[in-house]
Amino acid sequence: MENQVQNIKVLFLHGLESGVQGSKANYLRKNFKEVCVPDLKISVYKLNKQNSILRKLLFNPKNWLSPRMAGLDSLQCCVDIAQQQIKQFNPDIIVGSSMGGAIACSILAGLKEKQFQKGENQWQGSVLLLAPALDYYLQKTWNQSLQEQWKQILAQNLQNSTNRYDIQIYHGDLDDTVPLQNSNDLIKLCPQIKLEILQGGDHRLNSSLIDNNKLKEIIIKQVQEYQQKQGIQQQPK
Template sequence: MPQKIIFMHGLESGILGKKSQYLRENFENVYTPDMQMSMLNLKKKNSIIRNVTRTWIFRMWTFFIIIVLFRLSYDWQSLASLFFSFVSFFLIKKRIFQSALSMSLQQCTSIQSKALQDFKPDLVVGSSWGGLIALNCITQKIYNCPVVLIAPPVKMVLNKVDFSGQNWENICEKTKQISSLVHIVHGENDKVVSIEDSKKLVEKTKVSLQIIPQGDHSLNYPLLEQQNALSLKNIIRELENRFQ
């Protein structure tokens, strides 16, 4: 069994999530770095919504709307300015989200990069958002070890960060070089991250893919069922045997 495992949690999960607890129960030395990540939770310092407030374009828009509200006198010019302010937000919101998502990606990669260098794991398991971060770290050659990616939103997220698709192409090229280290597990009925995204990654990189019949996005069943042949523990054992 691998002696040291880093688990990279999902977008709305954390250090006390079900998969993190499962790994700690079944393996001796498991570390789950807290990425402080969420979509809408402002308490999480690397959340996308919190990074929205850090983007220069959102701050400029906020400054503009404050001026409009401060000078609002309910004449037609003021009301027109107020209307324009809200319309302009809908025109720039896609760019704001892109910048905030990119910031979250960089922040989480930085946290996990330090964890990889300090902890020096024998294996990395990344779930959903954590799977993307794990692949990002490994392809940047921050650390070199086998990785299990559970429903990783690689193409989905990278194409939102970079509309040209170049980031997606780049990570595919880098993954080709380490394809033997990467094993993807994806549910057949995943409604959050399409299994087609993982299939496209496999097509471009030749990494291994294990499809879970009828599996949803979380894959808490069957991955966390001790007696199941498709349990995460058994998947890790098989991966370990491959590298012995």
């Protein structure tokens, strides 16, 4: 397709009730030649989605009567799918939207092996989080103690790998699904994360990033700056 960026590999992690044919996924395919959009099979209530929270709650005996365990199981299965695709595709940038942003953060924190523990993540590159539903998801499914433990693991892993990642958040100030304060809290915990507040932006951010083609520009700029910092000789076409 004309005007496609040729040599930036984009891996997109979709939101909770979205999928591989969502508006952002299709936008990225239109504007970048190499795009990977793994099907995370996630939802809250849809039983036909393999990793839906309700399905994990009802069909896995260890999760019965435990939304926390079902939420963790669902998140871990999504992390496993994403990690496999990251290893195979080796993207230049990971773009995570809403729940996809929470999954991306979980990968950076090293969530692995269906356990809540510090782990290893070998990938390095740029990470773009669009209204990440991190606190939103944790508050819905985990108790306060586990929320704080997860956040501390994330902060520790990021502090120990400052040169491996360039992480940026774009969040609308009119987001009534995932409050902007969630991203403000995240950058207080991890100061190396950059936050850009989009005035008038809602949760979907389509009018702020898609309709004006701004998302393409943001991705190109972020990847260029990271590659220059790392001394990688590659310029997007």
